Amino acid sequence: MADRQRKPLRTIARPFVADGPSGVSIRDRLKGLSADDEKVLRTIGEHMGRLASADLARRCRDGLEHSTDTWAARKRELTAESSSRWAGSVTSNMHDQWGLSRRAQWQHLVSLDAGIRTMRHRLSLPVGEKGSRGAPGGYRSKLEWFVKTRRLAILESAYERVRAEREAGRVSVVRGGRRLLKQRHNLAAANRTPEQWRSEWEAARWFLTADGESCKRFGNETIRVSPDGDVSIKLPAPLAELANAKNGRYVLAAKVSFPHRGDEWRDRIEANRAVAYRIHYNAASGRWYLDASWTRKDLPVIPLDALRAGGVVGVDTNADHLAAWRLDQHGNPMGAPRRFDYDLSGSATHRDAQLRHALTRLLHWSKQTGAQAIAIEDLDFTDSKTREKHGRKKRFRQLISGIPTGKLRARLLSMCAEAGIGVIAVDPAYTSMWGAEHWQKPLTTPQRPASRHEVASVAIGRRALGHRIRRRTAPPRQHQSDAGGHRTAQARPGDRGREGNRPLVPGSRTRSVRAGRGTNAVDQNAQDRSVRSAEHVQLLLRL
Template sequence: MGVAEVRPIAAPYVASSPSGVAIRDRLKGLTDQDETVLRLVGTHLGALASKDLAVRCRDGLAHVADRWAARKRELTAESSARWAGAITKASNDQWALARRGQLAHFQALQAGIATIAHRLSLPVGHKGTKVGPGGYRSRQEWFAKSRRLRVLADRLAAVRADWQAGLVRIVRGGKRLAGMRHHLQAAGLEEHEWRARWQAARWFLQADGESGKRHGNETIRITPTGEVSIRLPAPLARLANAPHGRYVLSARICFAHRGTEWADRVHADRAVAYRIHLDSERCRWYLTASWQTSPTPVVPLRAALTHGVIGVDTNADHLAAWRLDTHGNPIGRSRRFGYDLTGSAERRDAQVRHALTRLLSWSKSCGVRAIAIEDLDFQAEKTREKHGRRKRFRQLISGLPTARLRARLISMAGAAGIAIVAVDPAYTSKWGAQHWQAPLTGKSRQTTRHDAASIAIGRRALGHPIRRRTAPPPAHRSDEQGHRTALARWEACGREETRPPDTGSCTRCGPPDRGEQAGDQCAQHRSGRTAEQLLLSPLER
């Protein structure tokens, strides 16, 4: 049996910091009049946004700048120029996002069809290899997959036609929430509760900022003291309680996170975008502020690894981390940062954020300025066409929060001044367990496969091979290729050949008649006389 081919390993790189910031605070102290105005404005602008999105979807690939200007003019009469600009831009962004999702679905269908066609071409019961899957196990499964191939082919034809025509399908408010309307009992909701969520999800209360304008935003304006005012659309101008058709809310905003940075931008009249939304489950209003940041220069890889690195292995329920020095040697003991990804989306996000906070705090206490993590992407690995009946494995990789954790880690590490080094995930678990799990396991320490994988990740980020000892150098450069490629176990006798005999002097120099036990040192091309020659008298030489 031939040796399996190892795929090329990509070089590690330092991940770039995020280019935007988003902070949120609760609108406390709203009066009934304030909530009424917010609901009326959100409903009116949401209807305009729905109409404009439908127009944008009908235009498809034929949309041009002149058409965008015409859409904006139509909305200006029913709202304002700034609200019209925010609505049309949001429609364009939503159409582009749906277009990217359509392309990803198109590529996934192609990959699934190729996999099924390959497995159908093999004999039934043909075993697979590490390179590709084998045939199906039975004729019944082969027949079922042949029917699925036809279904996927029809889906691919429909998606291809939509892609060529520029047709996308978008549900304002969310497809999941729309489907929940038909399963209210399973969702544990009453019809009026679902209706409240559906209406709140379709409201539109967001406005992009503009540098040079007062406090960075003319539509939704927040002063440095926290006063929130909204520019009312033309049909609702009668509700204004401030000059120039504005409505000032009774609530005050005080951002706890990045509040100083936000205040600096507001004082300097730099662009800040705002979004007001209602959490209908808890009946709470929130305001989110976001702005773009100047791109931070990426730290060179060598500079980031000056003080070592912490290798992190991502798992479904915890992060396994180990600190390594600049030479790739593990220091101290491994650390584990657990999280529970059950429950609501807010709880899952809080669990990931708490685990990353502890990881970054430990990195700061160790003085390490770099964290190595695998550049994972399981989008092509979750399909049942690829893994067949391995349902538990597909559920496992689907539960890994790779995208969420990576984005959150890069953002939090950038604020803490810690570089994130992304490495190729190939063979890290396998080679880490092969070379590091057994040597680091003892009576008082149990090293898991995930801990060993974190060492492999850290060594790959440092540029060292994962195995504990490298291959010998070329001939005539060091000991005539005398070093082995792997360390022997500690109980192996004579594992560091060549060594002096057990019965020797305190200087570990053997007697003249035992010179053959000391190894042929003359054959090693060393300068000077050997230890055996030093023990002979001048006449014997």
């Protein structure tokens, strides 16, 4: 049987400098709220939440027929029941929510298409046929083949339904979150009582968000926070009787200080630059919070060559740890590798804290090494987590799903921007395979073996620096002379010491005198040879 042709290597994308975060968001707790303050906040949230739900429903009905005229009509209707600024915040946020659902719908369509194509390929193969390199094989039994035909019909039906909805501009949106909505049908598994679920559901559907405005006092007219921490809210028109200050405003008894990035926030509001605010309630803990956010447009753009000059730290992302290794500008590993563990089990808050802690240790170590950039893979497992592609490899699918690709990259970009470290994204193709092939054996010592993840970080770092992953170029093809052409490993013109003597390698070279031990070990003209060097001939002619 003839050997199958090897799958051709795909094109490797060029490394690039990842863009930093486009905005900043900080949070502080509203402490010391009175009973009247909480009552007013609940009333405003319920009133604006009802208007936001109605506006989102209308935006979904407009679908692809949405235009500036329909947007203006929606805003005019909301202005009569709130204010022009409240109406602007509601319409912009609901439009963003519709766009987010539209993008999620497209990703779902792509996932269905990938599953259908994989299943059609496997069903076309004979039962029991093994897969080739990079392609899955046939199903194991006739029963499994029959079950997959039924599942293929289900996926095709779902694909046609989602495609028809997308072409018509219809999306599925749940104000308050689909996860919380589904918990209503199984409160015992969610460990919640009906009263607890109802309080969380209502709080999630409140709307207390105000967009920032430049050249306005303290950057926001609807929810205004002074440099001293006083919080005042412009009440909607139907709730004007609740005001406790002039001009229809309500001043809260609580004050905020924003311990994190408070100085930057204070500089913005004192300059009357736009700052958006959001007040939300955590029903589980019974606490109120205030979020402040703004866009950043003054981030410096560092060229790729400048980041490479000081070397990089290659980072390999895994399901339970980050493997990192420091490389100099020539692509050589320096020092020992580092491992930063995290545990992504438990609640979302715990997972986020574990990720931040691991990245904090990574950034501190990177700054100690003097590296100016961190190299990381540009990972996206959207098409690789389906059971249609990996079949019964449930543990492998769970492993891929456990790797925090999107969250880690977003968190790393924001933290590196504050630490002054650049992020270089590279193509993840073949990094683990080629790293193990070319670097695992040379970097393994009797005291410490190099793991596959550690050598993958070396491959990532070399790709970010613009070097090939393999250790060295090919040796001379015939012998130690240049009979087969110039040697492939030559010093570059700008390298220091390239015209000097070769280093003396210890060890026996002859039977009488060891290498580097002779009287004229470095002087080639003192040896017994028929041809003198060109420098020696020129010296004799001068004499």
